Amino acid sequence: MSILRPNLGKLIKFYSHSDKELIFDIKKDIELEFKHADALQGLCEYPLPIPYYRAFWSRAKRHVYGYKDLNKALNEFFKEFPSSYKKREPYNRAANQFLKWYDEKRRWRNEDFTEDKSKYTFTSFHLGQENPIKLKNEDFLAIKLNNEQKKIIYSCFSPRTMISSEGARIALWIMQEAFPNVPANSFRFFDVLHARSYGLIDYQLIGNEKQLLSSRYKLILNAYEIERNKQLEKREAA
Structure with missing residues (x-):
């Protein structure tokens, strides 16, 4: 972009x-x-890799909506795309920070989203x-x-x-x-x-x-x- x-x-x-x-x-x-x-122009591999945050954010939203636990969804994603598992650090950081924010908001409001x-x-x-x-x-x-x-x-x-x-x-x-x-x-x-x-x-x-x-x-x-x-x-x- x-x-x-x-x-x-x-x-x-x-x-x-x-x-x-x-x-x-x-x-x-x-x-x-x-x-x-x-x-x-066919001079390198196409399509280029999707940025990690796209894959992460779609799964984070499903976690909030109650469809699937975020960590479980990411583990399934890594199994499906092993190359992403080798670069899992950005996903782990995003998950830790997201869950920190989400859990804090839920405790503070004491209600479900x-x-x-x-x-x-x-x-x-x-x-x-x-x-x-x-x-x-x-x-x-x-x-x-x-x-x-x-x-x-x-x-x-x-x-x-x-x-x-x-x-x-x-x-x-x-x-x-x-x-x-x-x-x-x-x-x-x-x-x-x-x-x-x-x-x-x-x-x-x-x-x-x-x-x-x-x-x-x-x-x-x-x-x-x-x-x-x-x-x-x-x-x-x-």
């Missing part, structure tokens, strides 16, 4: 990065972008005409509490950087913009790998979120263009 058309989780992760971490992840992104281009099967629709959100932010249905965890209150939780996987409070505010603002017909207190932005979720009760909007995002995103795009040109020069010289 290029930073030119980012999903919400990647955008907020990049927003929260230090400059050094941002350049590191942009380089990785561009390398993957070129690999996809090479694969389409059930699947919210409502059909939510969201409006498209753009950082300018050419740069849409993607909110994907599979990235949401939609739950219903015993009192019929609903929560829409959007996942983010940031291995090194904890999501900043500013980044959390911007994520919640984007969710409000994308879901104009959903009560604002329903939204949570979930930093899975740091077992931390953010809601408007603790991170209230102050009105400058659009300006902050626009300014930071311009810097991200500039860094992307510089690094991409460097890698293009290396490819052409090889």
Whole structure:
């Protein structure tokens, strides 16, 4: 997923990065972008491996909905895909942090979470005409509490950087913009790998979120263009 058309989780992760971490992840992104281009031309294996967090998150949601225990589901996944078992550390970390968050929330609320099967629709959100932010249905965890209150939780996987409070505010603002017909207190932005979720009760909007995002995103795009040109020069010289 290029930073030119980012999903919400990647955008907020990049927003929260230090400059050094941002350049590191942009380089990785561009390398993957070129690999996809090479694969389409038959120059390398295709399809490329699915990111671990996709396989993990679908199973984490089923755990919350009561369909299957997360650890059991991951063990079954590793048996089905042995190559993933060799790279199981990211899955283990994600599972430990997710269960830490989930168990804490259940103890605090002392009630079960059930699947919210409502059909939510969201409006498209753009950082300018050419740069849409993607909110994907599979990235949401939609739950219903015993009192019929609903929560829409959007996942983010940031291995090194904890999501900043500013980044959390911007994520919640984007969710409000994308879901104009959903009560604002329903939204949570979930930093899975740091077992931390953010809601408007603790991170209230102050009105400058659009300006902050626009300014930071311009810097991200500039860094992307510089690094991409460097890698293009290396490819052409090889």
